[in-house]
Amino acid sequence: MIRVQAGDFDIGAEITALTRGKTHIGGVVTFTGLVRDFAGDAAIGTMTLEHYPGMTERMLADIEAEANRRWPLDASLIVHRHGPLMPGDNIVLVITASAHRQAAFEAAEFLVDWLKTKAPFWKREAGPGGDRWVEAKDADDEAAARWHK
Amino acid sequence: MKVLYFAWLRERVGTGEEEVAPPADVTTVAALIDWLSSRSAGHARAFEQRDVIRAAVNQDFADPETPVKPGDEVAFFPPVTGG
Numbered sequence: 001m002i003r004v005q006a007g008d009f010d011i012g013a014e015i016t017a018l019t020r021g022k023t024h025i026g027g028v029v030t031f032t033g034l035v036r037d038f039a040g041d042a043a044i045g046t047m048t049l050e051h052y053p054g055m056t057e058r059m060l061a062d063i064e065a066e067a068n069r070r071w072p073l074d075a076s077l078i079v080h081r082h083g084p085l086m087p088g089d090n091i092v093l094v095i096t097a098s099a100h101r102q103a104a105f106e107a108a109e110f111l112v113d114w115l116k117t118k119a120p121f122w123k124r125e126a127g128p129g130g131d132r133w134v135e136a137k138d139a140d141d142e143a144a145a146r147w148h149k
Numbered sequence: 150m151k152v153l154y155f156a157w158l159r160e161r162v163g164t165g166e167e168e169v170a171p172p173a174d175v176t177t178v179a180a181l182i183d184w185l186s187s188r189s190a191g192h193a194r195a196f197e198q199r200d201v202i203r204a205a206v207n208q209d210f211a212d213p214e215t216p217v218k219p220g221d222e223v224a225f226f227p228p229v230t231g232g
Contacts, residue, residue: 033232049231050156052224055208080231092232112232120205121231122156133157136228 001076002060004051006083009093018075019097025074027101029108031094037087039134045126049082049091052120056080063114067096070110071103078111080121110147117144150219152185154195155226158202161195170219178204179213181223201227 001018011030019025035047060078067076075097085091094111098104123134152167159165171184182204186196196202204211205224217223 051231052153052155052205052208052226055205055224058208116232117229118210119231120155120226120229122227123230124156133227134230136230140232 002057002064002078002080004053004056004060004080004082006081008081008090009079011093014077014079014093014095018077018095022074022097024099025097026099027104028095028097029101029104031092031108031112032090033092033112035085035087035089035091039125039127042125042127042129044087045128046084046086047126048084048124050122050124051080051082056120059119060115063111063118066114067107067111071096071098071107073098073103073107076107076111078115080115080119082121113140113143113147116140150217151222152181153222153224155224157227158195158225161191162189163191176216176218177213178206178211178215178217178223181217182213182225195225203228 011032015028015030019028037044060080064076064078067073073096077095079093081091094108096104096107117140125132125134150169150171152169154162154165171181175181175184182196182199186193203226206215206217207222
């Protein structure tokens with residue numbers, strides 16, 4: 001399942017809903033991305049996430065489907081927020097569940113790496129020096145490239 | 150043809166979405182960028198750093214050589230920074 005939403009999410013409630021009745025699940029891995037209050041040496045006040053309605057949901061669904069092809073997952077969820085966010089706010093949630101932990105760990109890492117390089121979201125940071133669009137990091141491309149094997 | 154702009158491309162062009170009717174010889178993403186660049190100073194500024202611009206045709210990532218035709222939805226944006 002994937003969701004793109006302006007509102008916050010409750011990690012505990014999401015795990016409960018995702019795993020309810022699936023008693024063959026042996027391990028659940030979650031990753032939560034938060035808004036930091038710094039970028040390099042600069043302080044960040046607010047962050048605004050722009051997305052491409054339609055394509056964003058499609059890409060997240062594609063990435064999730066790819067994870068389910070590669071690993072034997074019993075359940076998975078990606079929730080990504082958009083709109084204005086403050087430091088400390090949740091941005092993204094990835095949950096993977098499997099009979100065994102290794103598949104859940106690997107799939108969660110894969111999902112986060114891939115959504116950073118393939119999901120159409122753009123971050124704009126507002127700080128004391130004004131606003132700026134966040135630039136894509138080479139390190140993110142390298143992290144995603146590890147999975148091309 | 151519907152053209153969408155995101156992030157700083159949207160700011161430079163001055164709109165997030167426009168309906169355009171390029172001439173018949175505009176059949177690829179690269180040719181569309183050339184044609185759009187001539188529409189205004191804002192368009193020209195949006196497309197000046199071609200190597201950092203990404204495109205999608207009908208919501209699939211596209212290359213400069215990807216074909217475009219009337220009725221398509223073509224989007225231009227910088228490298229993504231979600232997650």
